[in-house]
Amino acid sequence: MPDRAEVRLAEYGSTQLAAGLLTPRDVERLRALQARGCLGLDQGPTGWRLKADATVGILVLDRVRLVIEPKFAIPGEQLMSWLSYALGASAPLPATARRWSTGPDGYADLVAAALLEQCERLVREGLRRDYVRRRSLEPVLRGRLDVGAQVARRYGQLDRLHVRTFDREADIWDNRVLGTALRAAGALATHPGLVRDLRSTAEAFPPAATPDAALRALDRTRYTRLNARYRAAHTWARLLLRGGGVTDLLTDRGTAADGLLLAMPALWEGVVRRLVAEAAAPRGGHRVPSGGATGITVRGDLGSSSAFRPDVLLSLPRPDDASARTLLPVDAKYKRYDRYGVGAGDVHQLLTYSAGYTPGTAPRSVIVHPSPSGPSHRVLRISGPQASLGSVHVLGVDSRAAPEEAAAWIGSVLPWADS
Template sequence: MPAPRESELREVELREYETRVVEGIRLGPADRALCASEELARRLKVRELAGGRLEVTAGPCVGVVRFDACEIRILPKYLGGELDVLRMLEYAAGRGLPPLDAPRTVREGAPHLRDLVALLLTEECERLLSRGVRQDYVTVEEDLPAVRGRLLADRQLLRHYGRLDRLACRFDEHDTDILDNRLCGAAIDLAARTARSASVRARARRAATGFARIAPTPLGDLRSALAALDHHRHNSHYRSAHRWAALLLSGGGVADLLAPGPLASRAFLVDMNVLFEAFLTRLLREAAAGTGFTVHDQTRHRGVLYDERTERPYGEIRPDVLVSGSVDGERLCRPVDLKYKLYDNGKLSPADLYQAFLYAHALARQPSAGLPTCVLLHPGGASRTRESIAVRRWDGTTSARVRSVSLHLPSVLGALGDAGRDVVLAKVWAAVLE
């Protein structure tokens, strides 16, 4: 049976953490191989049931997975839409989202997250091509009729002994076939072949043709290419293009780049746990600017858990954020735990409370003999009241406190892009330090 065309693909929508059973879908061999891959299984669970039914369980990921007979689209649970995910990505990276008129550009309906990334990549690549792509010196080894650069004596003896019309040379040449352009070329070629939107594919194909001409050498291993990539004043205008290119080529994984590992080109899933942590860390750093406080992320503390028998550290604890500074000359240290969970319909989970209380007991320092406090930041409704939970000893005294602070992410994202930026930063900072 021939594979269905793009327009005939059945679209299955669900939210993060949701489970759906879909009727009338059978997986092909390539689909089963994709479902069995460790990279996808960490983000999306797909189980075949009897009678041609499919059980799909989404984790804390947003994006799209394409099978032969259907396309699974996972929408954000705590945000307004997939464009908000891109805003979080760009804010976490220290940049603002460039203007994007997706409804006008993508005419086939609401674009999914992968097509939005492909569209942003296409716009950046078009901008680079219009202003002229970067050239740099690359080392070339070639047999020439006259000496250019350095004569390779050993190669000349082995390959052209006694000949003077073919000289083995090594020289530097100013060329566009460099890593900056190869990364863009590989990503825009992928967008041109795999974007679901016909209008995005058409634009990407035109840009891909341009990059194929100026950078024909294959990119090779993505991780090696990203490790070798270096941004400086000569290629700083490539930053946005490289970010969208890396995101698309890695299948939405953002570890190093925000990613646990590359996915097949048919899957594009952004881990919202990782993104939420990166977004909130940047938000707290920006809120702390000018206050005299320092925001540390993922600091390691090996001396907290201690093995009394061996007199060695038993392990390490690593809070998401540690805020340190002084108030009226007294030291303040406030651990902050970031949880991408919605607690609006229930209490804080015991496991999250135990972890936060450990941070409060071991790492928090409060001026004026106040209670050691850990703040737990999580998504939530704008009307949710803040919770404050304390540990009470057998004698009735309290030893530590955990304060739960919910953030209405759509409101925060909206305020960060307009005049309300300073207000929302001040509110978040006050909630952490109160």
């Protein structure tokens, strides 16, 4: 296969592509991504205009290898740490990471390296085996004779026997999904040594029939003490097979492309959920569901009822009564609020959260946004002619720092019940 033309653009950036660079199948796959809000594709008189949204990663098309790089929120060298933090999966060890280039395509290579490291560990420890039922035609009796098949297919002949066996094998779904993911990673990685090791390790794992079958198996997987050691490897396998990161970005209805695309707003929401939960834990706080009995609903309008749901709803102890608790809504915003003022729509949204969840005497809510220039904290106070409507704490998390440092900083500035 001829080398693909490499096209680079930054997150939220755009580029022009000649008409001959995109095949009809490429256009179909890009249109599917456009319908999901991942990117924009417009046809012009001389070719195509491709515009990236808040999506980064690699997309391998028939004639083009598209590389979308992080622009402002999370530097490329930090992206793996924040991604690992959001997914709750271990990143590749520094020694492993240094084996591969972390340059232009480092993101895709490091995700593949994270999967490879976990799979190599499983091979060293020994792959999990479980009992698998098989039907086969054998020259000698193994297991149980399938009398019905023997009579119907062999007509009483005994030179070959239809048997049913029940043996412990490695050909189970826990291993199949990893075999499929390793083969998919080999098509995305660029470092020759990494590609070689991915293919070599993949030989130890049986593949699934299709990537979709592997994904369905991952969705059904429940972890026990027997397969708990597979959890981290399955996390990276799910990311590679879905092609979309924290949420399913690529459609799997016949238009999936080879790629590793990450929705940055979804990543940021995952980061914020974990950050504020870890920041609140030392003070006795914890996350609670923002739907059901604790949801804010709108009824009486045309059509079905709607709901307001913050990304995180914290339950915090009250300082004046140890048995009583108060709620604090927190919303993740993947926006440059370290440079620009908070939009009116977001202010309205956070005021609704404040009115629905926090005490009427001191309604408050929190916005958490990425801040590449360093941590920041400011308070918006919204007042009317009659009284104060509430306050919105705007927290800018330093995306250049380690996630653990960011969690500690949030704990120091989060508006607690006694603040």
